[in-house]
Amino acid sequence: MKKTETMTAFLGKDTEFEGKLTFHGTIRIDGHFKGEISADGSLIIGEGAMIEANMHISYILISGEIHGNIIADDRIEIHPAGKVFGDIQAPTVVIDEGSIFEGNCRMHRAKEADESKLAVIELDGYTADTAPALGTIHGIVTGHPLQSPEPIHDILTARENKNTAEPIKGTKVSAKCKGFAEKNTRTDDSGYYELTDLEDGRWKLKVEAKGYEAVKATVEISGGGVYEQDFEYP
Structure with a gap:
């Protein structure tokens, strides 16, 4: 059993966003996002989500579809429903049976995590308050x-x-x-x-x-x- 950081935002199934997404903490996307993602935190891609973006994050769990390159400082997990079309790079990579991955995979040494950062999400210049700690x-x-x-x-x-x-x-x-x-x-x-x-x-x-x-x-x-x-x- 693993715990990531506090959930700070949730982009629902029928939502669509385009632009640059930057955040600290944890965010879940179930909708459609196109652009660029940069995060010092955890990203959860729900089943049915469509992501068209290159990204540099700490940890990502994928159950949806991603078109783009992924660099993770900690870990990449592709679950059975997940689809990734692009190159991936992380210290730890887990690709479950039944998932789809088309691209190159590179593994590197992990960096030290900075646990002192506050949980904040910024989307195209908009900063949101953290959600209740559920x-x-x-x-x-x-x-x-x-x-x-x-x-x-x-x-x-x-x-x-x-x-x-x-x-x-x-x-x-x-x-x-x-x-x-x-x-x-x-x-x-x-x-x-x-x-x-x-x-x-x-x-x-x-x-x-x-x-x-x-x-x-x-x-x-x-x-x-x-x-x-x-x-x-x-």
Whole structure:
């Protein structure tokens, strides 16, 4: 489980922006952005987002589509629904099975992070106040194919089926925390889920996939931020 900085802005699904985007903190884009991105912080590209931009950032998580070159000082993650058409460069690069990447990849040594910067977002000269410190939990739910009722005679095929985890779509993911309303969502076709607007506290997650036993995890949110919690069924 990883935590990034406090979420400072959110560009929704039906929004369109063109220009230069500069920010500190964490921003999520689900809409269409065209231009240039420069950030000392974390960028989350949601599924369905379209980005046409070269960018230099600290950390990026990609579930949408990007056309442009990416330089990250910390980490680049391309999730199963993600598509990147351009060159990427970072100390750590994670490309999940099912994602699309067309370009060159270069890895370099990480720089020291400056954790003292304030969370501020600037878009074409406009500076916005930071949003309330609410948390987000996201991740991927995967599982190994259920055993076939018919005998498998091909030993190699059986071994591959056992060792290959696949995204599980339509899985119910719920989160409970004492004193707050329960949050619920379902995974998309890539097995990705996201729970947003979570207050500080110990959130108990429960994942219920058809044909599998329920699995649980606990994520403690402190000061808002973005947390990653993946689930893999045996």
